[in-house]
Amino acid sequence: MITMHRARVAGWALVLAIASVMVVDLVAIGRDCDGLRPPRPGQEAIDFALPIIDARGEVSENWASLESLRGKPVVIDFWATWCHPCRQTMPILASAVARRRDDAVLLSVCTDGNERSREARRLVDELAPGALLVADEGDVADQYGVSTIPHVVVVDRAGRVVLVDRRTALDSLRGTIEQALERASAK
Amino acid sequence: MAERALAPNAVDRLGAALAAPVAALEGAERPSPSGRAPSDLAVLVLAGFAATHLVGITRAGWMLVDGDGTGAIDALLSQLSDAVRAPLVFVLGGGLLVTLLAGKRRAPATDFDLACIAAVPLAASAVLVQLLARLGVASTGLERAAVALGCAWGAVLLLVALRQARRREAPP
Numbered sequence: 001m002i003t004m005h006r007a008r009v010a011g012w013a014l015v016l017a018i019a020s021v022m023v024v025d026l027v028a029i030g031r032d033c034d035g036l037r038p039p040r041p042g043q044e045a046i047d048f049a050l051p052i053i054d055a056r057g058e059v060s061e062n063w064a065s066l067e068s069l070r071g072k073p074v075v076i077d078f079w080a081t082w083c084h085p086c087r088q089t090m091p092i093l094a095s096a097v098a099r100r101r102d103d104a105v106l107l108s109v110c111t112d113g114n115e116r117s118r119e120a121r122r123l124v125d126e127l128a129p130g131a132l133l134v135a136d137e138g139d140v141a142d143q144y145g146v147s148t149i150p151h152v153v154v155v156d157r158a159g160r161v162v163l164v165d166r167r168t169a170l171d172s173l174r175g176t177i178e179q180a181l182e183r184a185s186a187k
Numbered sequence: 188m189a190e191r192a193l194a195p196n197a198v199d200r201l202g203a204a205l206a207a208p209v210a211a212l213e214g215a216e217r218p219s220p221s222g223r224a225p226s227d228l229a230v231l232v233l234a235g236f237a238a239t240h241l242v243g244i245t246r247a248g249w250m251l252v253d254g255d256g257t258g259a260i261d262a263l264l265s266q267l268s269d270a271v272r273a274p275l276v277f278v279l280g281g282g283l284l285v286t287l288l289a290g291k292r293r294a295p296a297t298d299f300d301l302a303c304i305a306a307v308p309l310a311a312s313a314v315l316v317q318l319l320a321r322l323g324v325a326s327t328g329l330e331r332a333a334v335a336l337g338c339a340w341g342a343v344l345l346l347v348a349l350r351q352a353r354r355r356e357a358p359p
Contacts, residue, residue: 003207004199011202014231014311017318022238024321029245036242037249142243145250147262166258 038145041162045155046143050109050134057118059135064107070159073104073184075177077131078141078151080111081119086150087127088170093152094128096177104181106131111149113137152177156184197227204307208344212351215300224303228274231310236270239317273313277306277338281345289352298352305344312337 029036039045049065066074077093079086090108097106108131110120117135124133144153147166154163154177163180165173200223203211215224237244243266250259281302286293316333319325 003203003210006206007199007203007211009202010206011198011200014201014205014314015198017311017314018234018238021314021317021321022241025238025241029241033245036245037253038246040253142246145246145255145258145262147247147250147258147265166255 038143039153039161039164041164043161045153045159045161046140047159048140048143050136050140051114053110053117053121053124053133053135055121057121059114059117064132064134066107066155066159069105069107069155071103071157073100073102073157073181074107074155075104075181076107076109076144076153076155077128078109078111078136078144078146078153079149081116081123082112083149087123089150089152089173090124090127090131092170092174093177094131096174096181098130099178100181100185102185104185108133109136109140110134111136111138111141111146154180154184156186197223197230200224200227201231201307201311204304204344205311208304209347211304212301212344212348215304216297216351216355224300225278228278228303228306228310231307232271232274235310235314235317236267239314240266240270270313274306274310277309277341278302281305281341281348285345285349285352288349289355291357292353292355294352294355298348301348301352302345305341305348308340308344309337312340 045066047065047067049063049067051059052062052064054060054062066076075093075097077086077090079090093106097104106128108124108128110117110124110133112120112135114135114137120133120135124131141151144151152163152165153161154165156162162184163176165176165180168176200211200214203214204227243262247259247262247266250256250262278299279302282295282299285298285301286295289298312333315337316325316330319329319333
């Protein structure tokens with residue numbers, strides 16, 4: 001009987017814990033439901049700041065923010081070191097940015113977080129030299145509604161989203177990005 | 188009567204896996220409540236997922252509203268697979284281990300029921316970590332400690348389950 005009582009108390013404590021988490025989140029969602037909407041073309045890009053992975057592959061104490069890049073067209077590439085399709089898109093993005101010969105920036109967001117930063121640096125040096133490499137623990141990717149990678153977002157000079165690309169075929173990716181960069185630079 | 192007293196509903200059975208695990212594991216050997224452990228664990232994991240991923244589910248809802256149905260499904264499935272992976276691996280690995288080490292006394296269906304009961308602390312620790320985060324007392328160290336505690340607790344329950352399985356009557 002004591003065992004039964006103990007089990008019941010533990011069971012309801014578990015239910016209470018689940019309900020508490022749910023209530024806290026529901027309140028937070030209720031306060032800012034719109035803020036959870038991933039940015040779409042035409043909308044203001046969500047600002048973020050992430051630590052830069054330096055030339056040695058260390059997560060440095062210097063941070064890069066989207067706000068600090070305001071005034072330049074930015075291609076944000078969400079990727080991870082284990083993602084092979086990402087390795088195929090990186091050179092395409094890098095060359096699309098390099099071909100413009102303007103102030104466009106490739107912001108390479110490695111979603112592996114602080115782990116595997118050396119591997120991330122090696123891959124970027126090899127596949128997208130010149131990209132600004134930052135480490136994301138997943139928070140920024142969540143804000144941008146990144147469910148699959150590679151996930152590319154092009155932001156114009158005014159900080160507005162021009163393109164959100166999740167699954168453009170590789171052979172048409174270059175054209176899609178170049179067109180988006182054209183629009184991003186013009187604004 | 189004894190069975191009724193031990194496990195009348197899913198909440199009590201899940202609680203028993205946490206607070207009275209030996210009784211919960213013994214209950215899985217009885218004919219009447221047998222087979223409920225997987226559904227109890229599934230309820231816990233799915234309820235935990237719904238509670239702890241509300242923000243992600245809302246984001247996926249927005250993606251659906253914005254016309255990106257595939258992205259929404261991708262996002263939901265990705266989060267769901269993250270939530271389900273650890274308990275599923277634990278149950279498959281643990282159930283297989285108990286079945287293999289039980290020798291002639293093995294009863295695979297019951298052995299996997301036992302593994303499901305042993306996985307309850309692991310699933311509960313995931314909820315606990317999220318609750319601590321909401322209370323603002325979570326740190327990476329505390330998070331890892333809670334997960335390690337859940338794993339260790341589950342491993343001990345697997346050992347108890349194995350001992351129980353080896354005490355069954357051997358088949359003729």
